[in-house]
Amino acid sequence: MLSKLNKFISSVKLAVFLFITIAVLAMIGTFINQGDTIKQYKTIFSPAAYHVLYWLGFLNIYDSWYFIALTLLLIVNLIAASINMFPRTIKAVFGPYPSFQEVSEKKNPKAVYEAIETKKKPEELKEVIGKKFGEPLYEKISENSDKAELYYSRNSIFRFSPYIAHISVIIIIIGVLLNFKYGFRSYTNIKVGKKTNVTYLLKNNKPIKLPFTIRLDRYRTTYYSDGIPKAYISTISIIEEHIRILTKNIEVNHPLTYKGITIYQASYGHYKPDKYGILIVNLRHIKSFKKIIYASAGKYYNSKINNIKFMLIRVVRKGKMPYFPYIIKLNNKKILNFRVIRVKNNNFPLIIARYKNIGFIMTPQLKTYYYSGVEISKNTYVSVVWIGCIILVISLFFSFFFNHEETWVSLSGINDAKKTKIEIISIPKKKFNSFYKKFDKKISELKKYLH
Amino acid sequence: MISPNISVLDGSLYFTVSLLFVFASFIGYFIFLFTGSKMISKISFVILIAGFIIQTAAFVIRWIYAYKIGIDTPPLVDLYDSMVFFAYVIEIGYIILRIFYDFDALGFIITFIASAALAFATFYPLATSAIEPTIPALQSYWLIYHIMTLFVAYGAFAASFGLGILYLIKTGKSKNKDIENTKQKKQNRFLSLLPESAVIEESIYKVISVGLVFLTAGIVIGAAWADSAWGGYWSWDPKETWSLITWIAYILFIHARFTKGWGGKKMAWIAVIGFAVVIFCYLGVDLIIPGLHSYATPSSTPIL
Numbered sequence: 001m002l003s004k005l006n007k008f009i010s011s012v013k014l015a016v017f018l019f020i021t022i023a024v025l026a027m028i029g030t031f032i033n034q035g036d037t038i039k040q041y042k043t044i045f046s047p048a049a050y051h052v053l054y055w056l057g058f059l060n061i062y063d064s065w066y067f068i069a070l071t072l073l074l075i076v077n078l079i080a081a082s083i084n085m086f087p088r089t090i091k092a093v094f095g096p097y098p099s100f101q102e103v104s105e106k107k108n109p110k111a112v113y114e115a116i117e118t119k120k121k122p123e124e125l126k127e128v129i130g131k132k133f134g135e136p137l138y139e140k141i142s143e144n145s146d147k148a149e150l151y152y153s154r155n156s157i158f159r160f161s162p163y164i165a166h167i168s169v170i171i172i173i174i175g176v177l178l179n180f181k182y183g184f185r186s187y188t189n190i191k192v193g194k195k196t197n198v199t200y201l202l203k204n205n206k207p208i209k210l211p212f213t214i215r216l217d218r219y220r221t222t223y224y225s226d227g228i229p230k231a232y233i234s235t236i237s238i239i240e241e242h243i244r245i246l247t248k249n250i251e252v253n254h255p256l257t258y259k260g261i262t263i264y265q266a267s268y269g270h271y272k273p274d275k276y277g278i279l280i281v282n283l284r285h286i287k288s289f290k291k292i293i294y295a296s297a298g299k300y301y302n303s304k305i306n307n308i309k310f311m312l313i314r315v316v317r318k319g320k321m322p323y324f325p326y327i328i329k330l331n332n333k334k335i336l337n338f339r340v341i342r343v344k345n346n347n348f349p350l351i352i353a354r355y356k357n358i359g360f361i362m363t364p365q366l367k368t369y370y371y372s373g374v375e376i377s378k379n380t381y382v383s384v385v386w387i388g389c390i391i392l393v394i395s396l397f398f399s400f401f402f403n404h405e406e407t408w409v410s411l412s413g414i415n416d417a418k419k420t421k422i423e424i425i426s427i428p429k430k431k432f433n434s435f436y437k438k439f440d441k442k443i444s445e446l447k448k449y450l451h
Numbered sequence: 452m453i454s455p456n457i458s459v460l461d462g463s464l465y466f467t468v469s470l471l472f473v474f475a476s477f478i479g480y481f482i483f484l485f486t487g488s489k490m491i492s493k494i495s496f497v498i499l500i501a502g503f504i505i506q507t508a509a510f511v512i513r514w515i516y517a518y519k520i521g522i523d524t525p526p527l528v529d530l531y532d533s534m535v536f537f538a539y540v541i542e543i544g545y546i547i548l549r550i551f552y553d554f555d556a557l558g559f560i561i562t563f564i565a566s567a568a569l570a571f572a573t574f575y576p577l578a579t580s581a582i583e584p585t586i587p588a589l590q591s592y593w594l595i596y597h598i599m600t601l602f603v604a605y606g607a608f609a610a611s612f613g614l615g616i617l618y619l620i621k622t623g624k625s626k627n628k629d630i631e632n633t634k635q636k637k638q639n640r641f642l643s644l645l646p647e648s649a650v651i652e653e654s655i656y657k658v659i660s661v662g663l664v665f666l667t668a669g670i671v672i673g674a675a676w677a678d679s680a681w682g683g684y685w686s687w688d689p690k691e692t693w694s695l696i697t698w699i700a701y702i703l704f705i706h707a708r709f710t711k712g713w714g715g716k717k718m719a720w721i722a723v724i725g726f727a728v729v730i731f732c733y734l735g736v737d738l739i740i741p742g743l744h745s746y747a748t749p750s751s752t753p754i755l
Contacts, residue, residue, distance in 0.1 A: 012710045016703060023699045030689040030736070062687045109712075162709075176685070185683050224521070224584040231587050252587040253680045264682045375682035385684060389671040396667055400660035400705075430656075431714065433649035 010080035018074045022067070029061040037205065063203055068177070075173055078166045086163065092404070093156045097138060100149050100410040103425050110431050114443050116422045118450045122148050122411040125420060128449060132442045133407050146413035151406070158402035159429070161395045168391035175384030183380040184208065187266060189371045190216040195239060199376045210376065211259060213239040217247065219268060219372045232265050234372040250374070260378055267373030276312070277365030280305065283357045294367040305358050404429035422446075455573045456531065456580035461516050463573075463580035465509035466535050470569040472502030473538070477562035484559060492555040499562060503542045510539070517582050524585040527598045530737075531580050534572035536598070537733075538565040540606035544658075548610060552654060556645045560613035593676035601669035601694075607662030608701075608729045611655050615722030618651045622716060652714060655722050663701045670694050693732040700728050 008014060032053065033044070041050050041059065057064035091097075103111070118125070126148070130136065133152040140149040186199040186208060195215035198207050218235040237247040238258050250256045255264040275294040280303050282289035295301045297312045353360040410423040424443070428435040456463040479495030482488075510526075517526045526532045545561040548554055572578050645651070673691070674684040685691065704721045707713040713721075 012706060015706065019699050019703055023696045026687075026692045026696055029687060030692045034687060226584070228584045229587060230584065231590075253591045255679060255682075262682070264680070266682065377682045379678065379683055382678065382684065386675070389667075389674070393664065393668050393671060396664050400664065401657075430709075431712075432656075433647070433653045 006080065006084070009077060010084045011077075012081070015074070015077050015081065018070055018077060022070055022074070025061055025067055025070075028058060032058050032061075034060060034062065060203060063180075068180075071173055071177070075170050078170055082163055082166050089159050089163070092406075093153075093159050095138070097151050097153075097406075099140070100408040100423070100425065103408050103427070104423075108427050111425055111427045112436060112439050114424045114439075116424075116443075116447060116450065117414070117419055118422065119419055120450060122146075122413070122420055125411055125422065126150065128446065129409055129422075132446060133409070148411045150409040150411075152409070153407075154405040155402045156404050156406075158398050159404050161398035161402070165392055165395040165399055168388045168395060171388035172385055172392065175381045175388060178381040178384065179379055183378045185375065185377045187373060187375045188214075189269075189373050190214060191271070191369050191371045192216055192219050195237075202375075210261065211240075212245070214263065214374070214376075215239055215244075216372050219370045221268065232268055232372075234265055234268075234374065236263060236374075260380065262377050262379065264375040264377065265372065266375040268370065269373065270368045270370045275367035275369075277363040277367065278310075278312075279361040279363050281359040281361065283354070283359050292363060292365065294365075303358055303360075306356075308355065308358060310355075310360065403432060403435065405435065456578075457573075458580060461580055461582055462509045462513035463531070465505055465512060466569065466580075467573050469502045469506040469509060470566060470573055472498050472505060473542070473562055473569060474566040476502060477559060477566050480555070480559035480562055483555065489555075492558065495558060495562075496549065496555075499542065499558070500546065503539075503546065506535070506539055506542070509535075513582070520582065522582060522584055524590060525595055526582055527595070528585060528589050529578070529583060530575075531572045531578040534568045534575075534578060536602055537605060537609075538568040538572075540602045541565050541568075541609045544603075544606040544610050548654070548658070552650065553646060554654075556617055557610070557613050560616060561610065564609050564613070588680060591676060591680060593672060593679070597669060597672045597676055600665050600672055604662045604666035604669055605729060605733055607658050607665065608726050611658045611662065611722040612726035614651055614655045614658060615719040615726075617645055618648060618655065618719035619716065619723070621645045621648045621651065622719075648715075652718065655718060656708065659701060659704065659722060659725075663698070663705065666694070666698055666701070670698065689736050690732070693728075693736050697725075697728050697732045700725050 033040075036044075036059070038050075041053075045053065053059055057066065061067060098106075104113070126136075126139075129150065134154065135152075136150040137153050138151045185202045187202060188196055188199040190196050193216065195213050197210045197213040199210055200207050215237040216234055217237055218233075220233050222230045222233065224230050231251050234250050235247060236250055236256060238245045238256075246258070248256045250263060250265045252265050255262045257263075275296045277292045278295050278301075280289070280291045280293060282305055289305065291304065293301050293303070295310075295312050300309045300311050302309050405426065405428050407424065407426045410421075412421050412423075413419070414421050426435075426439050455467060457467050458464060476495045476499040479491055479498060483492040483495060513526045513532075517524075527536055541561055542565050545554075545557065548557070572580075670691075673694075677686060677691075678684040700721075704713075704718070704725060707721070708718060
């Protein structure tokens with residue numbers, strides 16, 4: 001029962017099934033947008049289709065329980081397969097090595113066999129054969145001494161490289177899963193000049209609190225001479241307990257990491273303008289005092305003339321210009337007698353209000369607020385992933401390009417030790433045509449020497 | 452109206468010239484298949500090398516031009532450059548392979564793929580040769596390593612595709628040979644030009660292995676880049692996902708070979724089908740699914 005389970009868990013068939021299933025699920029994920037909001041999905045799919053897809057987990061497939069379960073099963077499969085194969089590999093590398101007799105009886109389909117008869121003595125032959133196949137790993141001489149056996153092995157140590165490759169894949173997956181569990185990826189938009197310590201998870205838009213506060217000091221886009229954006233630069237300050245810890249510019253490809261949390265430049269934009277430029281004029285000295293104050297509705301602003309304050313009040317009136325519903329109010333006294341003047345060839349109405357010697361003119365200038373979209377990630381155990389990746393690349397190289405080659409040579413005396421019979425069996429781990437060609441060449445050289 | 456990319460300034464004229472050479476080489480190799488003349492295959496090889504040298508020069512010209520107009524990343528990012536570089540890589544691959552093995556018969560497939568890629572770059576209306584300034588997302592020192600490693604992988608898989616086809620031709624035809632021995636003398640000569648099937652088989656394995664090592668390295672480098680630009684080393688971007696699918700496809704191939712001893716025709720078919728996955732990963736993803744890797748106009752992408 002247990003051995004049956006072991007056989008199933010460690011089978012290549014299971015690995016193939018898992019790999020194909022993971023590939024197919026990954027493929028589905030590329031055709032259905034992942035991690036959109038419910039609203040976005042409902043515009044793409046019908047409600048029924050949405051519910052089916054949601055139930056199947058296809059809308060967040062890479063975080064779904066079955067995707068993770070398949071990955072974990074793949075780890076188990078890799079470990080089980082490796083453990084099952086390992087004793088055989090240990091034996092192939094460190095011995096005890098099979099004898100010539102055992103190998104010849106096994107009839108490995110990859111094996112090549114050659115037999116030569118010669119008058120030369122075994123002692124002499126050993127040296128010659130050694131030149132072709134290297135140092136023998138073992139030498140066995142039977143009791144009556146007319147029989148000797150030699151075993152050669154090349155690149156045997158590289159038999160371990162597939163194991164190392166598999167271990168490295170396990171290391172990578174473990175690193176990824178740890179990051180999945182303990183890390184997060186989120187985004188947030190910060191207005192210029194504002195600070196925040198709340199960020200929203202990418203996978204479900206849930207807010208989470210950061211251990212520090214981020215303030216966006218400045219945002220700007222630089223351009224190439226032909227108007228294509230060259231860089232998106234946000235100046236960001238990290239604030240902890242009301243103390244500014246550091247300030248740094250972040251750009252795409254140049255994030256900022258603080259306390260294991262990395263802040264990436266991801267997008268930018270601007271909010272709907274909510275501040276209107278009010279030109280303040282001293283009517284007595286028009287030339288001497290002119291000033292634009294950017295004001296938003298509901299706030300007092302000092303006109304800087306006789307310390308008189310004013311406020312814009314929103315009045316919603318349908319079908320009117322968006323700039324109309326603002327009334328200039330001074331010191332809690334509403335001034336409603338403002339006039340609207342239209343300037344020729346200019347659609348923008350000029351709104352003028354007057355209070356004593358101060359004139360208020362609404363200008364078409366709007367103040368827009370930029371925000372910077374940042375991605376905030378905590379990528380933990382990344383080094384585990386990198387170590388796994390480096391080991392993987394190196395071990396793949398050694399697994400693919402180094403071929404373990406084993407050779408057994410048996411020397412036996414025939415015709416009352418007048419002649420020696422040489423029998424050679426060679427087995428490569430990988431069935432390469434070039435191996436057999438090399439073998440043939442060695443044999444023909446050996447034959448040439450003997451005749 | 453198709454207007455080919457033939458500007459002297461940005462070097463695309465020289466790429467177009469190299470297209471003519473590679474195409475001439477393709478015709479040469481094609482004739483070689485029917486005549487079996489060693490002379491023709493040698494001439495084709497020389498023409499291919501000439502085309503390759505012109506292309507190298509074109510690269511240098513283009514890089515210098517990009518540098519002069521104030522772009523410090525190498526010209527490898529848009530569809531035009533990408534296709535041209537693909538052709539370049541498989542040409543190198545074939546030239547190296549040709550030095551080690553006697554693979555004249557592979558020439559016609561390789562030169563066909565290379566000239567198709569170059570022609571696509573030259574005539575496809577959306578692949579303009581004008582060098583656009585690099586968008587912020589691509590301004591990174593990782594760019595060149597990421598592209599180079601992956602293109603070596605793509606080139607190797609293209610070569611394995613060609614070898615797979617040769618293997619299928621060889622084994623398919625040699626069966627016929629036994630049955631209709633006398634009738635198909637002409638075809639026999641064609642077959643005799645192909646290397647031994649065992650040699651092709653081994654080279655399919657080796658070329659795919661090279662491709663797989665470079666594909667792995669390229670994905671890892673891409674992940675390292677993403678870690679410094681995208682908020683994490685893996686974002687399940689369509690291109691990333693498809694590169695993983697490609698990786699899985701070839702990993703399955705390697706396992707089938709090692710554990711089940713798959714070889715011969717099965718392996719040749721996998722080499723052919725695997726390349727279809729590669730092509731989808733390389734071009735299909737960009738043209739069908741929008742994502743962070745699209746060869747889109749820079750202004751239409753928000754930042755990344």
